[in-house]
Amino acid sequence: xxESGHAELRRLAVEVATAAGELISAGRPDRVEVAATKSxxxxxxxxxDTASEQLLRQRLRAARPHDGLxxxxxxxxxxxxxxxxxxxxxxxxxxxxxGLRSYAVSVAVVSHxxxxxxDPATWTVLAAAVVDPSAGETWSAHAGxxxxxxxxxxxxxxxxxxxxxxxxxxxATGFGYDAQRRAEQAAVVARLLPQVRDLRRIGxxxxxxxAVAAGRVDAYYELGLNAWDFAGGWLVAQEAGAVxxxxxxxxxxxxxxxxxxxxxxxxxxxxxxxx
Ligand code: IPD
Numbered sequence: 001x002x003e004s005g006h007a008e009l010r011r012l013a014v015e016v017a018t019a020a021g022e023l024i025s026a027g028r029p030d031r032v033e034v035a036a037t038k039s040x041x042x043x044x045x046x047x048x049d050t051a052s053e054q055l056l057r058q059r060l061r062a063a064r065p066h067d068g069l070x071x072x073x074x075x076x077x078x079x080x081x082x083x084x085x086x087x088x089x090x091x092x093x094x095x096x097x098x099g100l101r102s103y104a105v106s107v108a109v110v111s112h113x114x115x116x117x118x119d120p121a122t123w124t125v126l127a128a129a130v131v132d133p134s135a136g137e138t139w140s141a142h143a144g145x146x147x148x149x150x151x152x153x154x155x156x157x158x159x160x161x162x163x164x165x166x167x168x169x170x171x172a173t174g175f176g177y178d179a180q181r182r183a184e185q186a187a188v189v190a191r192l193l194p195q196v197r198d199l200r201r202i203g204x205x206x207x208x209x210x211a212v213a214a215g216r217v218d219a220y221y222e223l224g225l226n227a228w229d230f231a232g233g234w235l236v237a238q239e240a241g242a243v244x245x246x247x248x249x250x251x252x253x254x255x256x257x258x259x260x261x262x263x264x265x266x267x268x269x270x271x272x273x274x275x
Contacts (some may be wrong), residue, residue, distance in 0.1 A: 026131035052089030082114035092204030101134035108231035163264025178239035209233025213240035248275030
């Protein structure tokens with residue numbers, strides 16, 4: 001598939017993520033209830049997570065019946081052509097639950113070996129959209145086609161800078177839902193915080209990655225993300241010129257992700273020392 005094919009996938013990603021963003025934003029009740037819990041009692045699902053994923057699946061199935069679908073709430077449904085949509089119906093579910101405005105819909109489309117499952121270690125992300133309905137911002141990218149932010153003022157190309165020296169860097173990170181993993185993440189923060197400008201915990205991995213693309217933070221790192229949390233923002237950051245890898249410099253994944261400008265990335269990777 002050529003660049004125009006990727007651009008077409010990007011348009012579809014934006015279209016469906018925008019529709020899901022409108023659904024979750026307009027349909028948010030004053031008091032959001034927890035419908036279920038997943039990996040731990042604090043890893044929650046709301047009725048809107050399920051409704052948003054159903055909307056995404058229906059629209060994508062109608063537009064591209066041969067593609068696979070991998071979503072946070074309903075898992076993996078294989079396609080027949082080695083193209084799979086990787087969707088997070090609400091990234092930042094805990095923010096959504098509490099009425100904090102940082103949450104997003106993330107939609108990415110990847111190509112992979114048709115005989116196997118989509119795996120971040122080997123897949124190629126072809127196109128992506130991350131829609132932040134509260135901010136009225138749509139982030140999107142396609143492979144080889146650059147990354148943009150569309151807001152009320154228009155569409156702007158994104159160019160991540162090389163990054164400042166570590167002591168001047170504003171970092172973002174996130175924490176998983178597992179208590180043992182959090183204890184490890186807290187130990188990393190305790191070591192890192194005295195060495196940087198400051199640290200933000202925004203609560204929405206896809207938007208953390210888009211923030212790197214736009215220079216709103218200088219870097220983002222996290223251990224333990226799921227593929228749907230990072231697939232869309234990863235492409236936006238990468239197409240904006242940021243470097244996105246795991247802690248050892250290989251493909252990013254659940255085992256680790258660092259996104260930063262070209263100069264800051266190796267310094268942060270060495271300082272984290274997790275590779
Ligand atoms: C979570 C958010 C959070 C990150 C967690 C993710 P969810 O996704 O992206 O920022 O720190 O690791 O699980 O559960 O809100 O879709």
